[in-house]
Amino acid sequence: MKKAKDNPEKNIVLIIDEINRANLSNVLGPIFYLFEYKLKDNSVDIDLGGGYWVNSIPPNYYVICTMNTADRSLAVVDFALRRRFAWYTLKPHVIELTGTNKFFKEDFLAFNKIFNWHASTEELSLQPGQAYFIAENRDEMDLRIKYELLPLIREYLAEGLLTNAREEFAKYFSDSISEVLFE
Structure with missing residues (x-):
């Protein structure tokens, strides 16, 4: 100041x-x-x-x-x-990258669609941001899905959140990384 x-x-x-x-x-x-x-x-x-x-x-x-x-x-x-600040919400959105990392747009859009169609207004704030969908290659992205996004969605569902999206998430994880949502 x-x-x-x-x-x-x-x-x-x-x-x-x-x-x-x-x-x-x-x-x-x-x-x-x-x-x-x-x-x-x-x-x-x-x-x-x-x-x-x-x-x-x-x-x-x-x-x-x-x-x-x-x-x-x-x-x-x-x-x-x-009351001391103005508030502005930035929602996750498609980004363009330069350099060695790639933005996995298809995976991002799949998550975005599931959240937009099935999440309540309060649950929309739980949507993973763009950083989850940045990786050097497909193998790294698949690992991120398996070890970061899948456990995150499992945790949300276990807490009673995003229950309307359960079937869509199950299909996404099965199709993208051949993993089941719940065993």
């Missing part, structure tokens, strides 16, 4: 990955309160240390946070956090 205030002609971006895992008092400290939309009158002074005080967020200071909504081990993000 100090850099943004000292360089008003430059845009400064702070990226916080997986904000729902972060201890915000450690990450943002007292400046968290400056994100409060009600504080438009500069009524709070915050000490950033070293005698450097701020009472507002510089207009050239941006904070971008990511959050993995599929991580159900985490509590729902509290309202204090929600």
Whole structure:
């Protein structure tokens, strides 16, 4: 924030990955309160240390946070956090890659179709993202399906999630890697 205030002609971006895992008092400290939309009158002074005080967020200071909504081990993000940020959902989508890795579009689209047709609104947040469908070759992708995606879907089903998609997933795993969903 100090850099943004000292360089008003430059845009400064702070990226916080997986904000729902972060201890915000450690990450943002007292400046968290400056994100409060009600504080438009500069009524709070915050000490950033070293005698450097701020009472507002510089207009050239941006904070971008990511959050993995599929991580159900985490509590729902509290309202204090929600009201301080705008929220935008990025859904898994087809990507183009350069280099040695390939995006296995057919497998991705098969999963995407199953989720879009059979998942409830709440279950859509469980859809595996693009990274699951990136591999160097077909053999590596098949291993990812067998040892990452299959166990993930088994876990969801065992917890009573995605039950409407059970038959479609069973067919996908049987057709793609000759594995049964449940023995």
